[in-house]
């Protein structure tokens with residue numbers, strides 16, 4: 356059905372001329388760019404041209420897509436070297452008169468053609484302690500729900516716009532150029548997820564130690580490349596990573612906080628308090644599944 360709608364729309368548009376597309380073809384064993392020359396029509400996006408290519412010249416070309424509306428996050432690729440959604444990249448925004456390259460995401464293992472294995476990201480997601488709201492107050496129990504100030508709600512809401520396209524993960528040099536960092540670096544998408552939870556007005560889990568010790572927040576050197584490619588315009592660096600870094604620094608190096616932790620540790624010696632701690636500590640960190648392709652079991656292995 357979706358294919359039919361696309362075909363009708365594309366057929367009804369006027370032809371603007373031929374384009375040369377250099378599309379990466381191959382699999383985990385190797386591959387290279389293959390040149391295709393085909394027509395492009397007014398108003399088309401790169402995904403339209405890829406679909407025409409599949410319909411006319413390359414029926415076995417593998418690519419992921421679903422919504423064609425910038426919402427499912429599945430058509431991520433590298434277009435002229437830049438990570439972008441194929442369904443949201445208009446042909447007219449690309450330089451005319453020169454070939455357009457379409458390649459799979461470089462940071463993830465190739466499955467076939469434009470399709471990569473992004474399971475690394477789901478393994479990282481498992482390591483983030485989930486939402487852990489505080490108990491309701493007596494007033495809230497009576498009212499039947501939590502009460503939150505709108506300003507507090509909005510702070511974490513920005514990060515809920517994420518469509519998990521993983522373009523930010525792909526562009527981040529910490530993993531793009533260093534496969535070995537995948538076990539120790541969560542990546543921008545998951546810093547945004549941690550920020551969403553850390554800034555949630557109800558959540559009581561403290562994720563700062565995990566961010567510092569297991570998720571490599573300190574390895575981010577704030578280049579802002581992730582923010583630049585985000586199709587949802589989430590200010591990953593300014594609104595997620597930098598505030599998280601500040602929180603981690605406060606928790607780790609602030610002498611007042613250090614003294615506070617010392618005192619707190621002593622007062623938490625009782626069994627009752629130990630039980631209270633378990634309410635806020637969240638599940639233990641899960642290490643990535645070594646069987647997942649592209650994830651070494653430890654740095655240096």
Ligand code: SF4
Nearest residue numbers: 527575577578579581
């Ligand atoms: S700002 Fe940090 S997380 Fe974002 S791309 Fe740069 S190094 Fe990676």
Ligand code: SF4
Nearest residue numbers: 517518520521523585
């Ligand atoms: S934060 Fe933006 S770039 Fe990263 S996965 Fe989410 S939507 Fe994509």
Ligand code: FES
Nearest residue numbers: 422423428430442
């Ligand atoms: S097809 Fe859904 S984001 Fe492109």
